[in-house]
Amino acid sequence: MLEVDLLIVGAGPAGLYGAYYAGFRRMSTAVVDALPEPGGQVTALYPEKTIFDVAGFPAIRGRDLVGNLLDQAAPFHPRYILGEVASELTTRPDGSLVVRTDAGTTVHTQAVIITGGIGEFRPRPLPDGDAWLGRGLSYFVPRLAEHTDLDVLIVGGGDSAFDWALHLQPLARSVTVVHRRDRFRAHEHTVSQVSDLGVPILTFTEVADLRGADRLEQVLLRHSRTGEERLLPAQSVIAALGFTADLGPLAGWGLTVSKRHVPVDRRMATNLPRVYAAGDIADYAGKVRLISVGFGEVALAVNNAAVAINPDTHLFPGHSSDPH
Ligand SMILES: Cc1cc2nc3c(=O)[nH]c(=O)nc-3n(C[C@H](O)[C@H](O)[C@H](O)COP(=O)(O)OP(=O)(O)OC[C@H]3O[C@@H](n4cnc5c(N)ncnc54)[C@H](O)[C@@H]3O)c2cc1C
Numbered sequence: 001m002l003e004v005d006l007l008i009v010g011a012g013p014a015g016l017y018g019a020y021y022a023g024f025r026r027m028s029t030a031v032v033d034a035l036p037e038p039g040g041q042v043t044a045l046y047p048e049k050t051i052f053d054v055a056g057f058p059a060i061r062g063r064d065l066v067g068n069l070l071d072q073a074a075p076f077h078p079r080y081i082l083g084e085v086a087s088e089l090t091t092r093p094d095g096s097l098v099v100r101t102d103a104g105t106t107v108h109t110q111a112v113i114i115t116g117g118i119g120e121f122r123p124r125p126l127p128d129g130d131a132w133l134g135r136g137l138s139y140f141v142p143r144l145a146e147h148t149d150l151d152v153l154i155v156g157g158g159d160s161a162f163d164w165a166l167h168l169q170p171l172a173r174s175v176t177v178v179h180r181r182d183r184f185r186a187h188e189h190t191v192s193q194v195s196d197l198g199v200p201i202l203t204f205t206e207v208a209d210l211r212g213a214d215r216l217e218q219v220l221l222r223h224s225r226t227g228e229e230r231l232l233p234a235q236s237v238i239a240a241l242g243f244t245a246d247l248g249p250l251a252g253w254g255l256t257v258s259k260r261h262v263p264v265d266r267r268m269a270t271n272l273p274r275v276y277a278a279g280d281i282a283d284y285a286g287k288v289r290l291i292s293v294g295f296g297e298v299a300l301a302v303n304n305a306a307v308a309i310n311p312d313t314h315l316f317p318g319h320s321s322d323p324h
Contacts, residue, residue, distance in 0.1 A: 012040020
């Protein structure tokens with residue numbers, strides 16, 4: 001069983017900053033997330049977009065903000081448990097907590113901060129694709145360079161699909177976008193940019209089969225109206241089919257949940273002892289759901305959790321700029 005002072009549920013911006021803050025307070029930390037990559041909504045929905053309202057950064061790309069948050073927390077060695085859903089919470093007689101994941105990982109912790117956003121994120125799977133995961137099929141593009149000189153097929157019509165097409169086109173041997181409709185959720189401007197780059201955009205087209213030996217080599221595409229099939233070389237297929245979000249497992253913890261959010265008091269405490277919430281999931285009168293707000297909330301939550309764990313410690317952590 002993993003032993004930590006603090007378990008953070010959700011590796012979005014609030015959870016990642018919480019990992020730094022807990023380290024600054026000398027607490028050992030684990031961060032669990034259903035997604036295989038950290039960054040929450042930023043990584044899943046808009047890694048290539050520029051964010052203009054994070055304090056201290058006049059403009060920062062989503063992916064770079066996540067990278068910076070990981071770097072900031074790294075000196076404190078938080079333990080990341082990715083691709084697992086925090087599914088059960090039990091309280092021990094001494095007030096400490098045990099959280100179990102759907103993969104069977106068990107974490108014994110003195111406090112929990114829930115930074116679960118709108119619930120556990122799961123990529124919508126490519127039908128019959130799972131056997132190819134890690135062998136050419138992916139749901140994310142954490143590092144663009146991994147696609148250098150590959151024939152890349154991107155499936156989907158949303159912002160992520162077109163953002164990735166835009167950024168991979170200069171690196172990849174070829175990029176093709178396929179979408180089962182002829183309308184796109186992606187921003188019109190991005191669709192035009194991709195089209196202007198000469199990236200083929202195949203509409204009314206679906207992936208019928210993924211083919212290869214150890215790794216992916218070819219993709220069979222089928223036109224949904226004519227039934228016409230064609231085989232394309234593809235060593236990489238990126239399925240950008242969107243995400244589902246489910247608050248389900250957290251709702252079973254005995255937490256008060258109101259309209260898919262968790263009410264908190266001014267210490268960011270939930271109705272459960274030693275369980276705090278911050279970021280998009282936390283709710284109170286006047287709440288605004290923004291990254292900058294989540295950063296402040298999670299700092300509050302960590303400091304209050306530190307006092308709940310050890311009543312002799314100070315609520316105010318000191319200044320990070322002081323020698324320590
Ligand atoms: C397209 C778009 C553009 C945006 N632009 C901006 C912007 O410019 N500026 C701004 O301030 N905000 C912006 N936002 C909003 C911002 O992204 C959110 O406010 C922010 O991501 C919330 O951070 P969070 O850490 O609270 O939660 P999230 O980013 O939602 O992360 C929560 C994480 O918790 C995980 N999780 C939940 N439950 C569980 C569980 N039981 N077990 C394991 N993991 C779990 C989820 O998988 C998820 O990864 C934008 C949002 C979108 C969709």
